[in-house]
Amino acid sequence: MNSSNPELVILNGTIVTANETFKGDVAVKDGRISMIAESLQDLADSLSNVEGVDIIDAQGKYVLPAAIDCHTHLEMEFGGTVSSDDYTSGSRAAICGGVASYIDFVIQRKGESLKDALQRRQVLASAKSCCDYGFHIAITDLNESILEEMEEVVKLGVNSFKVFMVYSFAIDDEIFAKILNRAKAIGARVSVHAENLGLLNMLTEKYIAEGHGNDPYYHYLSRPEFCESEAVARAVHFAKSFDAPLYIVHLACKDGVEEIIKAHEQGFTQIVAETCPQYLAFTSDVYKRPDARNFVCSPPMKGQESQDALWAAINSGQISTVATDHCPFLSTEKDWGKDDFRKIPNGMMGIENMYPFMLSSALQGRITLNKAVAVCSTNVARLFGCSTKGSISVGKDADIVIYNPDTKFTITHDKMHDCCDHSIWEGMELQGYPEMTFVRGKLCFENGKFKGEAGYGKYLVREPLQSVAFQP
Ligand code: URP
Ligand code: ZN
Ligand code: ZN
Numbered sequence: 001m002n003s004s005n006p007e008l009v010i011l012n013g014t015i016v017t018a019n020e021t022f023k024g025d026v027a028v029k030d031g032r033i034s035m036i037a038e039s040l041q042d043l044a045d046s047l048s049n050v051e052g053v054d055i056i057d058a059q060g061k062y063v064l065p066a067a068i069d070c071h072t073h074l075e076m077e078f079g080g081t082v083s084s085d086d087y088t089s090g091s092r093a094a095i096c097g098g099v100a101s102y103i104d105f106v107i108q109r110k111g112e113s114l115k116d117a118l119q120r121r122q123v124l125a126s127a128k129s130c131c132d133y134g135f136h137i138a139i140t141d142l143n144e145s146i147l148e149e150m151e152e153v154v155k156l157g158v159n160s161f162k163v164f165m166v167y168s169f170a171i172d173d174e175i176f177a178k179i180l181n182r183a184k185a186i187g188a189r190v191s192v193h194a195e196n197l198g199l200l201n202m203l204t205e206k207y208i209a210e211g212h213g214n215d216p217y218y219h220y221l222s223r224p225e226f227c228e229s230e231a232v233a234r235a236v237h238f239a240k241s242f243d244a245p246l247y248i249v250h251l252a253c254k255d256g257v258e259e260i261i262k263a264h265e266q267g268f269t270q271i272v273a274e275t276c277p278q279y280l281a282f283t284s285d286v287y288k289r290p291d292a293r294n295f296v297c298s299p300p301m302k303g304q305e306s307q308d309a310l311w312a313a314i315n316s317g318q319i320s321t322v323a324t325d326h327c328p329f330l331s332t333e334k335d336w337g338k339d340d341f342r343k344i345p346n347g348m349m350g351i352e353n354m355y356p357f358m359l360s361s362a363l364q365g366r367i368t369l370n371k372a373v374a375v376c377s378t379n380v381a382r383l384f385g386c387s388t389k390g391s392i393s394v395g396k397d398a399d400i401v402i403y404n405p406d407t408k409f410t411i412t413h414d415k416m417h418d419c420c421d422h423s424i425w426e427g428m429e430l431q432g433y434p435e436m437t438f439v440r441g442k443l444c445f446e447n448g449k450f451k452g453e454a455g456y457g458k459y460l461v462r463e464p465l466q467s468v469a470f471q472p
Contacts, residue, residue, distance in 0.1 A: 005053055006034055008398065008441055009044045013058030015392050017065070018374035026063060028398040031440035036394055054443070056436070058402050062369065065391050066100030066399035066437055067355040067376040070136075070384055071249055071274060071323035074104050075124065079345025080336070084328045084419045087128035088454045090351060093418035094131055095444045095452050097352030098359075098434040100399035101132035101389055101460060105162060107169070108140045114153045122459060129457030130450075131439045132399075134386065136191060138162035139179055140169035147178060151186045157461030159385045160247065162191040165231050166298065170197050177238060184244040187464030189270075189383070191247040194231035194256070195223055195299055203227070204342060213340040216292035220284045220300040228299045229255030236263050236271055245270040245465060247383070250325050252279040252299040254309035261318050272383060274321040275310045277354045278424060280361070283307055286424065293334040294422050296344040297325065314375055315367055320383060322358060322375045326351040328420035352416050353425045355401070356409065360430035363405055385463035398441040401434050409433040417450055 006027040015024045015036070025040035026033060035043075047053040074090040076083045085093065087104075094102055104125065108117045114137050125133050137158055139146065150161065161183055163171045171179070176192075183190045203222040212218040232248055236259045239246035251257065251273045263271040278297070283304050286295045295301070313319040327347025337344030358372040381390025388397045409430045413423040437445035444452030 005047060005050060007052060008054045008056070008438070009040055009047065010056045010058050010063055010400070010402070011041060011044055013061050013063035013402065015063045016369045016373050017391055017393070018370055018378035021370065026392065026400070028441040031398055031442070033392065033394050033396050033398050036392065056402070060404070060406065061435065062403040062405060063392060064098070064373055064401045064403055065377045065396070066401050066439070067098050068380040068386060068389055069094060069099045069102040069324050069326065069351055069354065070321060070380045071276070071325045072102045072104045072351060073325070073327035073347060076105065076107065076327065078327065078347065079329065079333070081329060081333050081345055083347060084330050085326065085349070086419070087125045087133070088130060089417070089419040090326065091130040091133070091457055092450050092452065093352040093416060095437050095439060096417040096450055098355035098401040098403070098437050099131070099351060100437060100439045101134070101386065102351070103134040103136055103160070103384060103460070105138050106135045107138045110141045112141070114139070114146060114149045115156070118153055118156060118158065125457065126455070126459060128454050130444065130452040130454055131457045132460050133457050134384070134460035134462050136160040136162050138164065138169070139171070142171070142175045142178065147182050150182050150188065154186050154188050154464055157459065159188045159462045159464050160191055161188055162193070162249070164193045166193060166195045166197050166200065177242070180238055180242050180244040180246070184242065189245040189247050189465060191249050192235045193249055194228060194235045196227050196231045199227045199230065208340070208342070213342070214338060216296050216341050216344065217287040219296050219341045219344070220287045223298060223300050225253045225255060225302055225306060228253045229259065232256035233259045236260070239271050240266070240268050243268070246272070248273040250279070250299060251275045251310070251319065252306060253302050254306040257309045257313045257318065260313070264318060272320040273318070274323050275314070275319050276323060276325045277350055277357050278348060279310055280307060280322070281357060281428070282424065291422065293337055293341070293344050294331055295348055295424050296334065296337070296341065296346055297327070297348045298346045311366060314371065320375065320379045322354065323380070324350040324354045328418060330421050348424060349418055349420045350425065352418060353411060353423070356430050356433055357425070357428070359403060360432055363431045385465065386460055387463055398438055400438040402436040403432055404435045405432040407433040415448065
């Protein structure tokens, strides 16, 4: 093959970016998008018999930037076990759902340096991941040397730190304030899991004492709307006070959305929020189902008002990203909490379902296709410094999804590619479905079949924040 030839030409598709939808052809060379033009038919004709060049006819299909899932917990030690998808099965499922890169959470162990924590996870992911991956680092054990070290890991491509207000690794206000300020000074953003630990402990104890331990609905009742919104308000208050960048992960409640809107109206454009597909598709009614324990996650799904507020905020640009919080556990592990909902490992799967669900919602008129691309890909790349990802434009990595809007797809777990044994998405009917996913130009998923390989994924060196202001 002539070294100046592209390795892939996609003809006749409709290209969707965060801002535009247009008919156009795309050429890919060395894993990057090298040309976009009204027609590359002549080029394709001249290459039609050349070995090593793939020509794809995308007539009637959409050509989309692959999603970037910026909230995953692969093979994470949590809830007395390890999440059931490792870096291979999680990234395999990701690719089959149109995700070509993800940002996973490194959880610092007690006494561990941030560089050691990062290295510990990089070793696993580099051997196993089928698509590109980056890391946020969750700080659980802060001291002066960790504050110093934060700058070193920013230089290693980590521009986001995470703090939890809950679980055994919850931080207090003083630590939160120190991390916020340090992150601001070194070009990083702090993500926060916002729920009020005291409130949820008090309510949990009450419901257990009243004998409701065997009912997962009380997981929801012990972490109600005000438990989340109080913590969101507090985190936002801190970020405003220090004028520091903040990212609220897995936002699930209406009053929390209102805190974000207020912050934006006051000019705090560096305060941004993510929600997850499960909060957009389901309400707390799932906790009334016989299999409710499988869907215990934190924050829990809330009421219809909250779900409506989340969709409205996506539409208005006040919620910037949608990510999965993919953290699956087997039903047998979820069963540990049959008689005591506190013992159910918290978390759910969804990495293969997010983009198809958001795109299907777009085709059904809930949002535009451009908005689905923005929240699942372009905004994520911009906020988290993935400069080579997130758009169909010349120079970007050829992380491309060919999406057929005419397919009808019913999600069943046996068609999925993860290592869990159930799915909250079971039975959901979607309009349209991804037909192909390319990761840096390599075809890794085609018509229901995974074609990638473990170890192909590359570590994403993410750039320090320059200007990542919120833009509706
Ligand atoms: O329940 C959840 N969300 N589990 C994963 C860890 C987290 O809180 O994000
Ligand atoms: Zn969380
Ligand atoms: Zn999470």
